[in-house]
Amino acid sequence: MILAGLSLRDLEYVVAVAELRHFGRAAERCAVSQPSLSAQVRKLEEQLGVALFERTSRKVLLTPCGEAIVSQARVVLDEARRLLALADGSDGGLVGRLRLAAIHTLGPYLFPHVLPPLRARWPDLTLILSEGRTDGLLEELRDGRLDAVLLALPVEGEGLTAEALFFEPFLLAHSAGHRLCGAPGLNLNDLDPSELLLLEEGHCLRDQALAACGLTARGGGVHATGLETLRHMVAAGAGCTLMPLLATRTAGGGAADVGGLVAYRGFDGDPPGRTIGLAWRASDPRARGLADLAGLLRGRLPAGTAAA
Structure with a gap:
């Protein structure tokens, strides 16, 4: 798998779905359409070669592998925010x-x-x-x-x-x-x-x-x-x-x-x-x-x- 294929935005989508357990509400939080968010999540699953979510007509559940990946995605996003804070030159503000x-x-x-x-x-x-x-x-x-x-x-x-x-x-x-x-x-x-x-x-x-x-x-x-x-x-x-x-x-x-x-x-x-x-x-x-x-x-x- 090529590292360049991973997107921070895609990780945000996955974390939103994991937290809200709903693709529609996750799309609203991320300010994108539901089809776009669903397509990007599917694309990420294909890139990783694993299913992150168990989808049914009534609910969305994290798979065991999805639990671990979402936990790490939060770490990656948090570190990315730290990078932006440093780049902003805010000196901790x-x-x-x-x-x-x-x-x-x-x-x-x-x-x-x-x-x-x-x-x-x-x-x-x-x-x-x-x-x-x-x-x-x-x-x-x-x-x-x-x-x-x-x-x-x-x-x-x-x-x-x-x-x-x-x-x-x-x-x-x-x-x-x-x-x-x-x-x-x-x-x-x-x-x-x-x-x-x-x-x-x-x-x-x-x-x-x-x-x-x-x-x-x-x-x-x-x-x-x-x-x-x-x-x-x-x-x-x-x-x-x-x-x-x-x-x-x-x-x-x-x-x-x-x-x-x-x-x-x-x-x-x-x-x-x-x-x-x-x-x-x-x-x-x-x-x-x-x-x-x-x-x-x-x-x-x-x-x-x-x-x-």
């Missing part, structure tokens, strides 16, 4: 495209706050935003599918750099007629564990809420798939929950109270909460620019949070 993700319980509430200063600082930077759960986002970060992740610290694992941005306190979210409405103060030991509503397993906020209340992992019961569902469960009178500060506000800055059915209260003394940070690969040639991004975010703290 942020140029081109930045794939920035955040955990589900943070992204929708923090992105509106950080995008204006970020766009003002790097107007030519192309931002690709996404959300996910901590474990999945860190896997994508290590594999080179993401460039930086906003998440709750600490971050475990080698090869990553993480900088703390701010401390976000948790508030108690309860229904408007809850027994704690008229209480003069609020402490964690005032909560009834049987009333505590949680996110489903896999969300780091679930573990943080349990730890804050001094509880061990709890199975059974009713769990929410996301914060908005959790908020509406509280509004329906199903119980109470710990809600991150940023998630208690609307885009306009008011309380997200679901028509007055939800109330929020802060805790006395040192409140429970989480430290939000920015993580990236230590080997990324744009490390200086990512550190600058962390500094920018740290300098624009959301109201009610504290410097970490």
Whole structure:
């Protein structure tokens, strides 16, 4: 096989199909027609002499050989981006495209706050935003599918750099007629564990809420798939929950109270909460620019949070 026959663009096509498991959506991501993308993938398979995908009328699956080749294709594409960053002469600054993700319980509430200063600082930077759960986002970060992740610290694992941005306190979210409405103060030991509503397993906020209340992992019961569902469960009178500060506000800055059915209260003394940070690969040639991004975010703290 001739090395010159390999194209970085073809590798991008293959990685897109592998990630999306769909030729049509992969073509949309790569801004080409589906027939063109399919033809190039077929051509690459012929050049390599292996089938990368198992195609059916309903789904697309990676073959065992395809898994290995796609993994290596990500490495090749990541190194190609490093080459472009070096050739650009940016000296580690942020140029081109930045794939920035955040955990589900943070992204929708923090992105509106950080995008204006970020766009003002790097107007030519192309931002690709996404959300996910901590474990999945860190896997994508290590594999080179993401460039930086906003998440709750600490971050475990080698090869990553993480900088703390701010401390976000948790508030108690309860229904408007809850027994704690008229209480003069609020402490964690005032909560009834049987009333505590949680996110489903896999969300780091679930573990943080349990730890804050001094509880061990709890199975059974009713769990929410996301914060908005959790908020509406509280509004329906199903119980109470710990809600991150940023998630208690609307885009306009008011309380997200679901028509007055939800109330929020802060805790006395040192409140429970989480430290939000920015993580990236230590080997990324744009490390200086990512550190600058962390500094920018740290300098624009959301109201009610504290410097970490």
